[in-house]
Amino acid sequence: MMDNDNNDNWKNQTYLMGGIVGGLFGLLAAYLFNRAAEEEAERNGGKPTKIPTMQLIGLSLSGLNFIRQITEAGKGGKQGKKR
Secondary structure, eight states, X not given: OXXXXXXXXXXXXXXXXXXXXXXXXXXXXXXXHHHHHHHHHHHTTSOOOOOOHHHHXXXXXXXXXXXXXXXXXXXXXXXXXXO
16 A cells, blocks of 8 residues: 555656646746747837747647657656667
């Protein structure tokens, strides 16, 4: 029974840390986006420009790639590859 508690403990810590880091990363990204959009709006007479669809698709793919890299990091080192 104690082994199950240890198993849940590290999982809970991972979820908590991931939530905190993800939240901070998201807040930083939103702040930087808003700052850049505000500067752009000032140059365009107070009207912010829309984000192009292809740029959104590219950002989404980059985000998915980032999540895939995190998943691979959880698997440990590259096993089976010899140099």
